[in-house]
Every structure is written in structure tokens, then in C-alpha cells.
Amino acid sequence: MKNSTSLFFDAFANKNRFDILTELRKKELCAGELQKTLGIEQTHLSHDLSCLLNCKIINVRRDGRKRIYSINHEIKEIVSMIMTHVKTYEAYLKKCGVLGEEDNGRI
Amino acid sequence: MKNSTSLFFDAFANKNRFDILTELRKKELCAGELQKTLGIEQTHLSHDLSCLLNCKIINVRRDGRKRIYSINHEIKEIVSMIMTHVKTYEAYLKKCGVLGEEDNGRI
DNA sequence: TCGTTATATGAAAATTTTATCATATATAAA
DNA sequence: TTTATATATGATAAAATTTTCATATAACGA
Numbered sequence: 001m002k003n004s005t006s007l008f009f010d011a012f013a014n015k016n017r018f019d020i021l022t023e024l025r026k027k028e029l030c031a032g033e034l035q036k037t038l039g040i041e042q043t044h045l046s047h048d049l050s051c052l053l054n055c056k057i058i059n060v061r062r063d064g065r066k067r068i069y070s071i072n073h074e075i076k077e078i079v080s081m082i083m084t085h086v087k088t089y090e091a092y093l094k095k096c097g098v099l100g101e102e103d104n105g106r107i
Numbered sequence: 108m109k110n111s112t113s114l115f116f117d118a119f120a121n122k123n124r125f126d127i128l129t130e131l132r133k134k135e136l137c138a139g140e141l142q143k144t145l146g147i148e149q150t151h152l153s154h155d156l157s158c159l160l161n162c163k164i165i166n167v168r169r170d171g172r173k174r175i176y177s178i179n180h181e182i183k184e185i186v187s188m189i190m191t192h193v194k195t196y197e198a199y200l201k202k203c204g205v206l207g208e209e210d211n212g213r214i
Numbered sequence: 215t216c217g218t219t220a221t222a223t224g225a226a227a228a229t230t231t232t233a234t235c236a237t238a239t240a241t242a243a244a
Numbered sequence: 245t246t247t248a249t250a251t252a253t254g255a256t257a258a259a260a261t262t263t264t265c266a267t268a269t270a271a272c273g274a
Contacts, residue, residue, distance in 0.1 A: 005189065013120040042252095121261085150266095172219065
């Protein structure tokens with residue numbers, strides 16, 4: 001069993017989930033709006049939203065038949081801090097060769 | 108291609124790599140000492156160390172035929188902050204059901 | 215130089231995660 | 245009370261990651 005800190009990072013380590021958070025950092029949105037903005041398939045988005053929700057990284061409230069998602073305030077601060085930090089290491093991260101597809105530098 | 112922030116989280120989202128960081132947060136260690144402490148197979152550990160090294164999450168220096176690894180200072184602070192935060196959400200993270208194996212609560 | 219210790223590398227097997235598909239539920243409007 | 249819209253769920257297919265295996269390199273001491 002993974003430890004809870006690894007699980008926490010897992011939630012962010014996924015491009016779609018991180019993209020969701022990037023949008024929700026700007027403003028709260030319903031699933032349909034997120035789908036349009038991010039171009040993710042509906043059921044896939046729904047799975048990722050429920051993951052973020054389970055982990056209390058985002059919150060949800062009802063509005064008619066829509067569900068409005070918003071980011072957890074504390075998380076928002078942590079993510080901001082990390083995003084600033086990552087800028088320094090961006091080039092290294094993209095060339096790691098262990099994580100994800102390696103960036104070969106081509107355009 | 109993943110964005111660099113996802114890659115950064117990937118580096119931490121792995122149990123072995125996170126365990127390595129947990130040890131290095133206490134004190135610098137060579138590969139052999141890490142292997143003994145964590146019980147990870149040698150080549151596997153070596154792969155994970157090179158990942159963390161590529162991402163500049165840890166540093167290395169030579170001492171004879173040993174290589175001494177230490178954690179990057181800024182990273183150490185970020186990790187501390189997150190570990191504190193995660194404690195609050197621990198129970199939710201372990202029951203997420205999307206991340207890793209689900210914790211069914213049994214003993 | 216030769217053997218031994220310490221660590222790294224590359225490829226493949228094993229396992230996990232992510233993405234998709236079919237279908238379900240819940241709410242509102244007609 | 246039927247239909248349409250919005251979103252969720254569970255199972256499997258597809259893809260990516262982690263682990264292992266075989267082997268390589270590098271430094272030290274005899």
C-alpha cells in the first residue's frame with residue numbers, strides 16, 4: 001500500500017487532473033464547462049473529478065442539474081508555490097528520461 | 108507530452124522515490140546505505156536515484172567508490188509543508204479508490 | 215594487473231494507471 | 245410522465261510505469 005503522501009502526489013501527477021486544477025484555480029466551473037475547455041472525454045473527466053473530490057483537493061456543490069466544482073483553498077496555495085519552484089527545474093524535468101516520454105528538444 | 112509540473116509530481120508520486128527522500132531528509136547517505144535501510148533491489152534503487160538526480164531533487168558527490176546523496180534544500184521545505192498538509196487528508200487519500208489500491212479498512 | 219566492492223545502464227517482464235465504452239442516475243423542462 | 249440534459253459508475257482495453265534481469269563501468273586494495 002502506498003503511503004498517503006505518495007497518494008497525494010499521484011492526484012497531481014496526472015496531466016488531466018492537473019489541467020482541471022489549473023482551470024479551477026482561476027474560477028469555479030461545472031463539469032460541462034471543464035469538458036469544453038479541456039477537451040477531455042466526459043466519463044474520463046468525471047472519473048478524474050471524483051478522484052480529486054475523494055482526496056478533498058476540490059469541492060463540489062449542486063446548482064440545478066449541474067455540479068459546480070471549486071478548488072480547496074489550502075491546495076491552491078501549495079500548488080502556487082510548487083508552480084513557482086518548478087519553473088527553475090523545468091528543463092531538467094523534461095529531460096529526466098525516467099518520468100514520462102523524454103523531451104528530445106525537437107520542434 | 109506532460110507538463111513539467113506533472114513531471115515534478117511524478118517524481119514524488121512513487122513510493123520508493125518518496126521513501127528515498129524521507130531518508131535523505133534526515134541525513135545524506137550513499138546508495139548502499141539507502142539500499143540496506145529501504146530494502147530496495149540495487150538496480151531499482153539506482154534507477155530511482157538517477158531520476159531524482161535528473162530532476163535536481165537530490166544532489167550527489169563522490170567519496171572514493173561511494174556516491175553520497177543529499178536532498179535539495181528547497182525541496183526539503185516543500186516536502187515538509189506538504190507532509191504536514193497531507194496529515195489532514197490522510198483518511199480520504201487512502202480511500203480514494205482511483206489512486207493506488209483502495210484501503211478497505213481491514214486489518 | 216586482478217579481484218572485489220559500489221553503483222549504473224539498457225532491455226524486458228510485471229504491474230499500475232489512464233482512457234474508453236456501455237450504461238446508469240438524477241434533475242429539469244415539455 | 246416522457247424526453248432531454250448533465251453527470252456518474254463499472255468493466256475492460258490501451259498505454260505508461262515500475263520492477264527485475266543481465267551486464268557494464270568505475271574505483272580501490274592486494
